Amino acid sequence: MQTEPEAVHDRRALLGDAARLLVRAATPERRHLGIAIAWLMLAAGLEALGPLVGKFLIDHYLVPRQARLAEIGGLLAGALVAGMLASWLRYAQLIRLAGLAMRSVQRVREEVYGHVLQLPMAFFDRAITGQLVSRVTNDTEAVKTLYVQVLFVMLDSLIVLAGAGLAMLWLDWRLMLVVAMLAPAMALIVTLYQRLSGPAVARSRQLRSELNAQVAESIAGMPVLQASNAGERFEARFAQLNEAHYAARQQELRANAWLLRPMLDFLNTLLLALVIFVFDLRSAGAPLGAVEIGVLYAFMGYIARVTEPLTQITMQFSQLQQALVGAARVQTLLREAETPPHAAAGEVHAGGIRIDHLDFAYQPGHPVLQGIDIELAPGSFHGIVGHTGSGKTTLLSLLLRFYPAPPGRIRIDGTPLEAIGEDHFRDRVGLVPQEPFLLAATARENIAMGRPLDDAQVVAAARAAHAHGFISALEQGYDTQLGEGGARLSVGQKQLLAIARALAGRPRILFLDEATSHIDSDTEQVVQQALAALRGRVTVVAIAHRLSTVRDADRILVLNHGRIAELGRHEDLMAITGGIYRRLYELQQLEDE
Incomplete structure (x- = not known):
């Protein structure tokens, strides 16, 4: 349960985030925004003339019974033109x-x-995909709500209130004080509404993101979900979330039903009765003058112009509250620190890698890598193996700059890793992940990946990855749509396509993250042929679960509990009696047999 200071802080934080997002969005549109506000003020001013024209007609023509049709017609025509112009201005500024x-x-x-x-990749370690999608697609709509509800409805209402207030003050300040009694009541209603609906809106928004996240998660893991017969359990969990979302929405709707239109209509009626009562007291025992009747008519018109904007403002609080929560969520995401930019001075030339006494820990006091010291010659082929949790993936993530390594501990061609320009680094370093990521697009688009590659470069990359054969056999060749996640391809074909994509950038360094762990032996041999063809031209670093993939490597790095336990060629490591690599290799041989 939130304490009162925390709740106040949360409301202030919401308003602050909404204001910052609005300023961020409005800055490029200052000119258009200024024009829209100017038209809004002009339209409100023209609309405020209506009751004054009515008062003038009553005072000078109707009560004195002076039927000057030409003058009355002129006043009515002027009022009609002003109303039409105000309507057009409202239409134009709304558009x-x-x-x-x-x-x-x-x-x-x-x-x-x-x-x-x-x-940075560290952010995605804790992020939930469905919630991120919701923030990018749904929560950004808060900008439109803030514009339409805040800048249009509320600003328009405030301008109308200001115009009506000045007109009533000029007509009769005593009756104006009666109308001003509405302000404290409105403030009370708004405060109560925020207290009752604010937490419900925030919770419903959060629960909607969780619903999106579960749907995305379920679709992504549908084969596992169905194979484990978990459909009913997931359905029950979804129903529980959905019920909580429904309850939060119900709480919000109850606040709307009690405090918005019914309460405001009651205040409007009460205010009219008070004005008429005060007017009756003032006129009791004295002859009614024409001016007094005109003032009463004008006040009744302005009361409608006062209560309706207040009603509109309060009626928008439901959507406004949701927009504030959405804006806060967008601002929270935008405050996440991006990957620090790297200086553009350093470059990758030959692809040599040097690691000097590298220590790394995700959390202080819990080292993952300790004392890693190795040099990889340009154009060499190195394998990295080890038990689960030995630090293989962490070392690869540091080499790929997914996580910041200690400065100066990793060098490429003698240049510290952090001193190499980001764009240049990504162009010169390729990655083949364990789970190949494929777009729901053509084979050509999956290889090019948005880069300006011509057909010859795409085909050359496919040939180098030994993928040209199966791509050409597709019904439309390189222009064949592969389906979502490459659904039309086998696991091995997806991996070969991922290798072709990496080679299309002509990297000097190629990292493979257990790229052969899910493919058959025949496809593994094809991958080995592709890697053999790169020797001497590209530095290849392969994390391998299947040790046959790195059997022909120049050197194999064996990690154990974050340290280098063994280092050498396959033959050298197999000669170590009781060695880690030898045990792993013999175990895999038994499994294969």
């Missing part, structure tokens, strides 16, 4: 503001997506 809001949503969504692409 302008709506376009501005949609452009801002587009810009913020692209910014959030680009920001996500630049986040």
